[in-house]
Amino acid sequence: MAERPEEANAKLEQELRRGVIVLATLSQLREAQYGYSLRQALAEQGMVVEEGTLYPLLRRLEGQGLLASEWRIEDGPPRRYYTLSDEGKKLYAGLTASWRNLVDTIDRLIGPPAAGEDQSRKRKAAP
Amino acid sequence: MSGRPAAPDALIEAYVLDVIRRLPRRQRNDVGFELRALLAEGLRDRAGDAGRLPDEAMALEHVRQFGRPDEVAARYHPPGVPVIPPAQTRGFAWATVVGVALQWAGSLPLALSGDLAPAVPESSRLGAWWISYGLGALWWPGFLVTVMMVAAWVRQTWPATVADWKPRAADRDHVSRPLYALGLAASLCGIALWVAIAWSVATFSNPFTRVLAFDSGFLATRAPVLLIYWAAGIALLVVLLVEGRWRDLTRRIDFGLKLAGCALMAWFVFGGRIFIEDPADQSTKGALALIILLILGQLAADLWRLRRRIRPPEAQHS
Structure with missing residues (x-):
């Protein structure tokens, strides 16, 4: 059965976002965060990541040695805080450079925004 | 709260x-x-x-x-190694279905006719087949999955690099002259042997030659057609040896000859005796049936290869 255009578009956008979730996550873990606070921090800056995606991702990145974690008890129940490991810091620097190159390249490819496109983008991003 | x-x-x-x-x-x-x-x-x-x-x-x-x-x-979970890679899923599914279907197609008629288990009453044959050969055929998917698991383990342990890739023979039209010369020699030897047997049986009368004696009906009607068929096959081999390559025409002739060969052998199998003695006649017919299957398989492979050739797309004229 053929995929409907809106479904295909949603999937492609999801693929696009999936590619940058790791970089977005690493960017916020230069300081220790626990899962929920990390999600809030990302969402506040416009990067909404599903909890069901983010929490397992933290564990996978930790398993790859890119994050370090520890249980802390502050004001509330015990929480597992994650931060970049040395390996994670190196990866973050590398991914950041790659991202900047990619953005420059794509910007060159797609050119400046068409008239009205910027306004509609702003309206779309508004809560 | x-x-x-x-x-x-x-x-x-x-x-x-x-x-x-x-x-x-x-x-x-x-x-x-x-x-x-x-x-x-x-x-x-x-x-x-x-x-x-x-x-x-x-x-x-x-x-x-x-x-x-x-x-x-x-x-x-970290991303794992797929047991069946996406590129092989279709082939795996086909191999599974065809393997099980062939086993069922082979065993079901024999089970229903009572050849596999004569003691089983006719009314119970289908049930008996299902719990024996029917379900038993499912060893094949299990075997294929095991093979794929081993292959996945090998891929993970010794990952292939792009340097491992080697081109297959891209020029499928090239003819290996030594190999075809060998084929021609073998064909001539086969014909010589066949003629020698026919001659020795006609000349000497002893138990050995009696076993290999051709049926007179076969010699009178079908054998001459076989000689013509062989002559055509040899002529094609000679042309290929001289030209050193397949052409569209020679491929078509080869395809036609293979089909004609299948029809000819089917005629031999069903058109009466080949040898006078039963053991020689039946074993020869069994071998011919097997050869028909092999040739049909080769024809299917040839058609598949033709399909896999890269063809130019149909241009859209605006």
């Missing part, structure tokens, strides 16, 4: 248990503790936004938004 919130907590607990039971044992407790706390915190915020206490319906919506437990558990 007292009384009502117990239900949402129990629901989150049940959800978390459903997720962690799919995780490796050593991870379960740690992930479970963290996930439960995170879900509870998310639910508290959701209830705060809604301006009411969390209830079971809200908790259910919250965990459903989080994802199906099996999918969430899968996300905790």
Whole structure:
């Protein structure tokens, strides 16, 4: 059965976002965060990541040695805080450079925004 | 908060248990503790936004938004090596279906006719077939999966690099002259042997030659056609040896000759005796039936290869 255009578009956008979730996550873990606070921090800056995606991702990145974690008890129940490991810091620097190159390249490819496109983008991003 | 919130907590607990039971044992407790706390915190915020206490319906919506437990558990696992890579899925499915279908096609008629188990009453033959040969044929998918698992392990342990890739013979039209010369020599030897047998049987009369004596009907009607067929095959081999390549015409002739060969052998199998003696006649016919199957398989492979050639796309004229 053929995929409907809106479904295909949603999937492609999801693929696009999936590619940058790791970089977005690493960017916020230069300081220790626990899962929920990390999600809030990302969402506040416009990067909404599903909890069901983010929490397992933290564990996978930790398993790859890119994050370090520890249980802390502050004001509330015990929480597992994650931060970049040395390996994670190196990866973050590398991914950041790659991202900047990619953005420059794509910007060159797609050119400046068409008239009205910027306004509609702003309206779309508004809560 | 007292009384009502117990239900949402129990629901989150049940959800978390459903997720962690799919995780490796050593991870379960740690992930479970963290996930439960995170879900509870998310639910508290959701209830705060809604301006009411969390209830079971809200908790259910919250965990459903989080994802199906099996999918969430899968996300905790690092990406694994697929047992059946996407590029091989179609071939695997075909090999599985064809393998099982062939076994069923071979065993079911024999079972129903009573050849496989004559002692089984006719009314029970289908059931007896199903619990023996029918289900037994499923060894094949299991075998294929085992092979794919071994292959996946090999791929993971010794990953292939692009340097390992070597081009296959891209020029499929090239003819290996030594090989074709060998084929021509073998064909001539075969014909010589066949003629020698026919001659020795006609000349000498002893038990050995009697076993290999051709049926007179075969010699009178079918054997001459066989000689013509062989002559055509040899002529094609000679042309290929001289030209050193396949052409469209020679491919078509070869295809036609193979089809004609199948028809000829089918005529030999069903058109009466080949040898006078039963053992020689039956074993020869069995061998011919097998050769027909092999040639048909080769024809199918030839057609497949032709299909796999890269053809120019149909241009859209505007």
